[in-house]
Amino acid sequence: MKRLKAQFNREPEDVLETSMAMVASALSEPSRVSILCALMDGRAWTATELSAVAGIAPSTASGHLNRLLSNGLVICLTQGRHRYYSLAGHHISGLLENLMGVSMRTHKTPLSSTPVHLRYARTCYDHLAGELAVNIYEFMLREIWLEADGSALTAAGKLHFEKLGVEFNARTRRKHCCPCLDWSERRFHLGGEAGSALLTFLLQKEWITRIPGYREINVTNTGRDAIYRLFKLKIT
Numbered sequence: 001m002k003r004l005k006a007q008f009n010r011e012p013e014d015v016l017e018t019s020m021a022m023v024a025s026a027l028s029e030p031s032r033v034s035i036l037c038a039l040m041d042g043r044a045w046t047a048t049e050l051s052a053v054a055g056i057a058p059s060t061a062s063g064h065l066n067r068l069l070s071n072g073l074v075i076c077l078t079q080g081r082h083r084y085y086s087l088a089g090h091h092i093s094g095l096l097e098n099l100m101g102v103s104m105r106t107h108k109t110p111l112s113s114t115p116v117h118l119r120y121a122r123t124c125y126d127h128l129a130g131e132l133a134v135n136i137y138e139f140m141l142r143e144i145w146l147e148a149d150g151s152a153l154t155a156a157g158k159l160h161f162e163k164l165g166v167e168f169n170a171r172t173r174r175k176h177c178c179p180c181l182d183w184s185e186r187r188f189h190l191g192g193e194a195g196s197a198l199l200t201f202l203l204q205k206e207w208i209t210r211i212p213g214y215r216e217i218n219v220t221n222t223g224r225d226a227i228y229r230l231f232k233l234k235i236t
Contacts, residue, residue, distance in 0.1 A: 026071040027099070031056050032064045035085075036073065040093050041215045042126045044077060044084035090174060093125030094191065100183030119184045121217035123210070127180070127195030128202070128217065132233070134185045136198075139231045146190075150179035153194060161194070164230070166201045168193055 027033060034054040039045060045053075051061035065085055068074040073092055077084045087093055121132040128136070140146045145157030153161065153176070161168075168176075172193050180191030190198060202208045207223030210216075219227065224235045 023071050023073070026067050026073060029064065029067075031060070032068060035061070035064060035068065036087070036092075036096055039074065039085065039087045040096060040125055041123050041210075042086075042093075044086040046082060046084060050085065087125060090125050090127075090191070090196075094180055097124055097129070097183050098181055118216060121208070121219065122215040123199070123217060124180060124182075124189070124191070124215075126199060127189070127191055128199045128208075129180070129182055129184075129189050130217070131185055132217075132219070132227075132235075133189035134182050134187045135233050136227075136231050137179070137189045138187070139233065140190065146177065150177065150188060150190075151175075152177050161197075164201065166194075166197050168197050 027036075031054045035050045038050060038053040047061050047065055048058050050065070051058045054061060054064075056064075065074065065076070068085075069076060072088055074085050075088050077086070119130055121128065121130045123129065124133075127133070137146075137150070140157065141148070141150070143156070144154055145160055146152070147154060175192040177190070177194040178192040179188035180195065181187075182189045189195070202223070203210065205223075205226065207220055207226045209218045209220060211218065219235050227233050227235060
């Protein structure tokens with residue numbers, strides 16, 4: 001009887017281990033990784049668009065997308081005759097960013113093989129990433145806009161966000177604020193609802209712009225002045 005009980009108690013662990021192995025297997029194919037990285041810009045893509053990004057045939061891309069769908073890494077939205085794919089959520093983008101960080105841990109300088117335009121400013125699903133985002137995060141810590149562990153905005157931080165006009169989604173169930181490890185900088189940038197709201201605010205002000213189809217972020221001339229005024233960061 002004890003043996004049967006031990007086996008029963010292990011079942012949940014076995015299921016978890018199997019699920020983890022299946023997700024890891026889904027991430028083990030370079031073309032699928034290329035598809036997931038493309039989706040990290042937070043937008044929805046068609047299978048044809050993703051096949052071009054991954055450099056594979058549309059039929060092959062469909063097979064990879066089905067694999068990603070079955071493992072909960074992407075979701076699919078049907079609109080008319082078209083099907084659009086996007087990451088299953090911000091938790092998947094966080095997983096990918098962390099995986100990038102682990103993958104870049106070599107004896108050589110990690111930044112050497114990372115494109116400069118992506119190192120400075122890019123999107124991480126629905127929030128800002130890269131050197132700029134890391135510097136903003138560290139400014140917020142110094143000015144005590146954030147709790148020491150980055151888990152929440154302080155009263156001062158909330159006040160500053162309100163004064164800026166940053167709007168939050170009151171109905172969201174995600175974390176209000178959290179540190180997200182930046183894969184190229186190896187430091188934290190702002191994630192969670194606060195990170196998403198800040199990115200939206202910067203875009204609406206046209207202080208930064210996105211390049212369609214890419215994760216790269218450009219800072220505008222007015223944005224340089226605004227970012228220096230708000231976060232004391234000089235952008236050359």
